[in-house]
Amino acid sequence: MLNGIQESFKRLGNADDILGIDIIVTADTGFANEENMQYCHDNDINDYIPDNQFRSRNPRFEDHHKVASRQPAKKNKTTFLISAFQYDPIAMTCQCPGDKLLQVKKIGLDAKGNQKIFFEGRLTDCRSCPKKDFCMRNPASADKLTGHGRQVSFITEKKTSYTEWMRHRIDTDEGRAIYGHRMYVVGPVFGSIESNKGLNRFTLRTKQKVKSQWQLYSLVHNIEKPQRYGKIAA
Numbered sequence: 001m002l003n004g005i006q007e008s009f010k011r012l013g014n015a016d017d018i019l020g021i022d023i024i025v026t027a028d029t030g031f032a033n034e035e036n037m038q039y040c041h042d043n044d045i046n047d048y049i050p051d052n053q054f055r056s057r058n059p060r061f062e063d064h065h066k067v068a069s070r071q072p073a074k075k076n077k078t079t080f081l082i083s084a085f086q087y088d089p090i091a092m093t094c095q096c097p098g099d100k101l102l103q104v105k106k107i108g109l110d111a112k113g114n115q116k117i118f119f120e121g122r123l124t125d126c127r128s129c130p131k132k133d134f135c136m137r138n139p140a141s142a143d144k145l146t147g148h149g150r151q152v153s154f155i156t157e158k159k160t161s162y163t164e165w166m167r168h169r170i171d172t173d174e175g176r177a178i179y180g181h182r183m184y185v186v187g188p189v190f191g192s193i194e195s196n197k198g199l200n201r202f203t204l205r206t207k208q209k210v211k212s213q214w215q216l217y218s219l220v221h222n223i224e225k226p227q228r229y230g231k232i233a234a
Contacts, residue, residue, distance in 0.1 A: 022045070023160060024048065025046065026186070028049075028182075029049075032049050032166070032198075035165050037165065040166075043163050047166075048169060048175050051166070057171055079136065079137055082154075084113060087154065089154070096118040098125070098135070100121065102120060102150070103106070105151070107116040113159040115156045116154060118154065119151065119152050119154075120148060122149055123145075123147060126149035129142075132150075136149075149214055189221065193217050197217060197221070204213070224234050
């Protein structure tokens with residue numbers, strides 16, 4: 001999308017590199033992914049893109065509560081948290097709340113690319129442990145020869161995350177103020193086109209026709225700006 005905007009500005013003759021000028025780019029949560037964050041970082045784009053937990057970390061929204069759903073969410077069985085396990089990163093050992101040493105299952109990468117060490121309790125230890133009902137989600141698994149003991153894992157080397165880099169940027173006072181400004185600049189445009197002009201759905205098919213319909217509505221919206229608020233209105 002940014003490349004498309006830049007090409008449009010080039011055709012208009014406004015700038016060869018609009019993203020190289022001192023501008024600020026904001027986008028909504030739908031664009032928050034690792035690939036987009038890395039692209040902006042590597043190309044020195046001054047962007048602010050919130051993740052889906054942005055508001056939950058913002059003190060301004062701490063009194064805002066979501067409406068409870070009709071069906072209460074199922075709660076998983078409460079087990080010992082990972083903080084109850086004593087992990088020694090030097091000796092690479094892990095001791096469970098039952099004072100038993102877990103065995104190293106493997107050392108490798110998790111789904112997010114972090115280097116982790118995975119531990120699992122021995123079947124003989126977990127099977128006879130009086131705390132297994134509070135430690136394992138499925139205690140009966142320890143009673144089977146093909147079952148598993150309690151499993152825990154620890155990050156030994158965290159992968160550099162551009163999403164984390166963006167999270168630190170947007171959680172600053174400046175980042176929150178900049179993104180908050182988007183709500184008053186970008187949001188009302190879509191609200192006006194949908195509510196005042198009635199475009200709550202596209203009535204054409206194929207990408208080209210939908211694009212043309214959207215451009216027509218955008219053109220009308222942009223013409224209204226100087227007509228209502230510019231020198232023409234004066």
